[in-house]
Amino acid sequence: MNKECENISLYFYGEMEPARAADFEKHLHTCPHCQKDLDFLRQMQGALLPPAAPQSAVQAVLEHKAAGWWRRMWRPALVTGFAAVMAVVFFASGPHMQNMNAQEADLLAYVSVEADAEYNSFASEFEAFEEAF
Amino acid sequence: MNERTDDELIAGFQNGDEMCFNELVYRYKNVLHQYILAMVRDEGAADDIFQEVFLNFYRRLKDYQPEGKLKSYLFTSARNRVLNFFRDNNKICSLDDTDEDGNAYFHDELAGDDPQPLDKLEQAELAERIRQATLRLPPAQREVVYLKQYMTFREAAELLSRPLGTVLADHYRAVRKMQNFLKEEA
Numbered sequence: 001m002n003k004e005c006e007n008i009s010l011y012f013y014g015e016m017e018p019a020r021a022a023d024f025e026k027h028l029h030t031c032p033h034c035q036k037d038l039d040f041l042r043q044m045q046g047a048l049l050p051p052a053a054p055q056s057a058v059q060a061v062l063e064h065k066a067a068g069w070w071r072r073m074w075r076p077a078l079v080t081g082f083a084a085v086m087a088v089v090f091f092a093s094g095p096h097m098q099n100m101n102a103q104e105a106d107l108l109a110y111v112s113v114e115a116d117a118e119y120n121s122f123a124s125e126f127e128a129f130e131e132a133f
Numbered sequence: 134m135n136e137r138t139d140d141e142l143i144a145g146f147q148n149g150d151e152m153c154f155n156e157l158v159y160r161y162k163n164v165l166h167q168y169i170l171a172m173v174r175d176e177g178a179a180d181d182i183f184q185e186v187f188l189n190f191y192r193r194l195k196d197y198q199p200e201g202k203l204k205s206y207l208f209t210s211a212r213n214r215v216l217n218f219f220r221d222n223n224k225i226c227s228l229d230d231t232d233e234d235g236n237a238y239f240h241d242e243l244a245g246d247d248p249q250p251l252d253k254l255e256q257a258e259l260a261e262r263i264r265q266a267t268l269r270l271p272p273a274q275r276e277v278v279y280l281k282q283y284m285t286f287r288e289a290a291e292l293l294s295r296p297l298g299t300v301l302a303d304h305y306r307a308v309r310k311m312q313n314f315l316k317e318e319a
Contacts, residue, residue: 047260053166
């Protein structure tokens, strides 16, 4: 065994310059230690193939990420939703409503009030959720 | 269909495609988890570190500059957390601590002493013995052995901030030592 033997890993993983690799192969043919190391490196490479990461850990990453995404997006989403509700209210109370029959007007008014209530209830629940986490 | 590069996935995420992050997680999950577990040898801690690495990456992804070095970034992030784990648990002063022979060492007990159940297939048994042998290596050598599975020696040297020659020598010592461990068992 000599200093040249220390290059076996470099050779095995194909990271040796071609000219040097050719020289090393000459050494390899005459060195039983390197031949043994080379066999072991082959076995080691197979033995250390990465197994699948636990699905629970991967799932936790993806779920936390999803939660993080929602935490970032819920305020703009609610603002947009609220704006849409207000647009419906505005539309429902405009001059064109004069042409609408009473039943349709009642329905639109009902939807507007319910949407406001839904928003308020959801917003307060989400504030509590955010505080908890 | 050609697989998208890391940089393309990062750019995709930055342009609003959230699924690109998931693809990066699936691309690196196995190697990162194997590396972390091999170093901390504690499944719960490995899972925690694994999650921290990806979630920290996710938080920074919007501003991350793709430079073709994502693998190095993730392994550096994992390594820093592994070092913190050792520090917090008083298991090691530094991965570079060495004994009188110049080998790095752990202060805790070796985990590979328990007899392992024998597999029926000879190859599977040998593979398991090799994995156990890696756990008996000093951490600096074990780290090089595992990092080498995922990157070139040059990349590993850069990641570890060690000269290439030192990394090669550590790998060689590890290979010799593991064969001795197997011989002792036989």
